[in-house]
Amino acid sequence: MLGELFKGLRTTLKYMFTKPVTVQYPEVKRPVRERFRGRHELKRFGNGMERCIGCALCAAACPADAILVIPAENDPEKPNSPGERYAATYEINMLRCIFCGYCEDACPTNAIVLEHQYELSFYDRQSSIYTKEMLLVPKEKGYGEIPPVLQQLNRRPSPPAQIDL
């Protein structure tokens, strides 16, 4: 009876001197894995242009119908994206999103990427809708990397993605 008590206390004592497994969130944040799927970002090309061409394939692929794309024609003088078309409106409803990453798979220009930010909470439903301004990375940073899968291909990808190569 008493032996068992000490047995338990010994375990307690042992863990008092080992490194704790818990972290003090939110003061401390654990790094996430490389392929973690968090909040979306809309990437840019090296020259600062938007990668998104407003093709709405992400919205078509989305199983939760969380994405709304309304396309428009680029002004040839001041294009938002290479080519004729860009997304005038791009919205993701983060309450609907299930972070499956299908949008990323569907994207022909690697514009949408699920990044590592995971702190998504809202005081009301309206603020769960992330607009294009919120999703688009600043002009001077966030150029989408050429995904490894493209580099591994022994052939050319579809034309919009060829801009990277």
Next chain:
Amino acid sequence: MADVTLVIDGKTVTVPAGTNIVDAARAANIDIPVFCYHPKMNPVGMCRMCLVEVWTPMIDRATNQPILNEDGTPKMGLMMNKLQPGCTTPVSPGMEVRTKTDKVQGTQRGILEFLLTSHPLDCPVCDKGGECPLQNLTMGWGPTTSRFDYEDKVHNVKPIQLGDLIYLDRERCILCSRCVRFEDEIAGDPVLGFDNRGRKWEIISQSDPVFDSKFSGNTTDICPVGALTSADFRFKARVWELRSIPSIDPHGCEGANITVDMRHNDVKRIMPRENDYVNEIWIADKTRFAHRFASSSERLTTPLIRRGDKLEPCSWEEAIRTVSEKFVEIKNAKGSDALAGLAGDHLANEDLYVFQKFMREVLGSNNIDQRVGSPADLPLNTSGYRLGVGQGTNLITLGKESSVFVIGADPEEEAPVYLLRLRGIKRRGGNLIVANGRSTKLDDAATTRLRYSYGDEVSLVQALSAVLVQENLAHEAANQRFKNIANLRQSLGSINIAQAAEKLGIAEETLRETARMLASSQNLIVMYGHEAQQVGAALESALENLVILTGAYGRANNGLLPLLPHNNTRGAIDMGIRPDAGPGYRTLASAGSSASEMWTAAQLGRIRGMYIAGLDPVGKFPASRAGIEALEFLVVQELFLTETAKLADVVLPAAAFIEREGTFTNAERRVQRFRQARLPLGESREDWRIIKDIALAVLEQTTITLPAVSKSAQQQGRGKNAQVSTAVAVAESPSAAWNYITVSDIAAEVAERVPGYSAASYSKLSATGSNGNWGRQVNEPVYYDGTSYENTEGVGVQLASLVEDPKSTIAVEVPKVSPQKSGDGLTLVGAVANYNGGTLMRDSLLLKRLMAPTLFVSNEDAKRLNLQKGDQVEVASVTSSVVLSVNIDPTLKPGTVVAYSNLAAAPMGNLLTAPRTSVRVTKVEA
């Protein structure tokens, strides 16, 4: 034609001789991929996608007998020892087609890889993506990879504008020539062509202005890639996001079937919906592009009420209360005849029915019309009902042995789809006799052209009828049904044809041959348009007589086919929006005032209150302003704040056609249903609902006394069964007659009360929508075009004409030829322009294509008045004048000038003093 039996991939198929292999395979449910072949056009075999192995029995040249194998079966040989294009190879007996062999599949892969070598594969930004045959066929038959480098592809400047409506992306074009062939063969506008050769081969427009065709939008539908795309739909949405709502063209009397493609609450595009009876798979550009009026920011969204000098927004309750109180006040003070109503022929049948019901049964006034009261108004057409084309008429079935006699019509401008249909009849071997006072687009397709001077229309038709009578070609069978026919025969018998021909300026032999052609045709349709209807009753009865004498009445594909001004003119006449007859042409005890009489009556103070729905008399006929201003009370129900609405005391915002349900009746009396695509804009309401609310409010205020008969009926009922009695009581309270909840309640009443329309109840209209029973394979066009034309709403119901009722008798009138007005003045003939810049073209891309205000002058008159093309002239009648630019039409005969009378840019409402106005033309010196 005899049938041919052949074997395709082991399946035995029997098809009519002359069918090509692609269509034969479709009949056996075997897919042969195609790009350039289209079932509506002649095959050209350009794309080589349909190459298949064709094996035929070998023939011994010496004996002309089939060579047999040892086992007695015929020895088969590969045709030409290589693959054959399925679209240009007709089937032959004993043929065996193989579409799945390695050789065929390898070729298909090769062709697709080749096509894709110069295709940019920018599907994500392409508007065709999602309904693109190139995508579909590449997925189904193509290679998975390309060995071709992107940099080596053809690179062109991205889209170039082929006109204001169509974009051409030359990189995407696979040079199938479908667009070129459509414009050449079907539309008859040879405006597109090929330029250069090899890698630089491209489509160009040869016309000025570029791509000058009223059917250009159809090329975007049949384009098998995204090379031709519509400027209207450019980057508006992806096609899979769209919701397609079946609807009917709100512009023309042909009643083209369309789908309204919606995303959320926005109209994204208008597409054709297949209906072989009406528009096949084509629509005119006006139908496709002029839809933005419905989404215009200028639409009325709240009821307006006059406070002092201004119209201010108010609530519906206030508007309805004011309207009903004023109507009751005027009715009590001055009687029912002090109230009048005008309803436009753009409204749906249901609106028009309740409108006249409200005017007649609630207000008790027969002062109803659909015209604006101008002296240039066309007479309300009844011939199209009396001797109209028979039930089951389908112009697509006409060809050899059929004739169409077109008089005084310009189908390209009045009802563009008919131009395609008539050209089709000619292409299939029919006779197309075009009689007109000037050249129109239809002349190119005509087999016989008759050129008359304006004013001679009746004489021409009389002369043709006289030939029929004098050469004993006239149809004898049904004489007893037509009263007065003996008189007609007698008067026609006395016409000297040689003299008449000389007077008309047409060779006698041409006249006689034309008449013989009309008499010998199995099917005869007589089409007459705006310029013929200007002549009035004399020409209508002359044409009726022609139809009677040729026996072309009372059966399908025979009879009169008037081109009417608007989409539902026929319906408005049928519904009794006219002072002299009720719904279904029921004669009235006392006729009311017509629109022109209303303006005089209003000025004299006899008409005090008016209700105008969907019509703009002040805009179209400015002289009506005096009458309208004299009114005590005016209600206008409209989409926009028109000139008339600006004068109103109460303006009620109505819902546009995409925001509501209803039916339209087209020129062939085909009733077709359109569906609601989106919610009414702002607070606007459906026309019928507004009329119903006003009717109920009026009934609430008038003291109701039930007729004695119904009271006794109630008491009897109460004795037997309480439930029955309440039912009777409800049915007989006047407001119960207005208990419509949905538009189908009105449709049910129309079916019950309007003779003829019982055939067109909603259940019968929807019954035609199953199993693709309009004679084509379901989704066939999708197979060829990728674009959906699928018809889920049915083909509509064609109502019977009066003559189809065997008990009906028709009085034949001997037309009086009015003597030609002699004088030195010119006669102005008002023609109709399709792109007129009217209310319904608001905000559309077609505004860049508006018809310029032009006066067409004959060579002789131009010489006499010393006019050159481009000169400015003042055209003056006794009432007003307008300045137009001159164009010389060498086909016009002297004494007549022609101008488009419906252009918003050059309003002629004041100028015209009759359908044909005598005018003075003077040159304006710059």
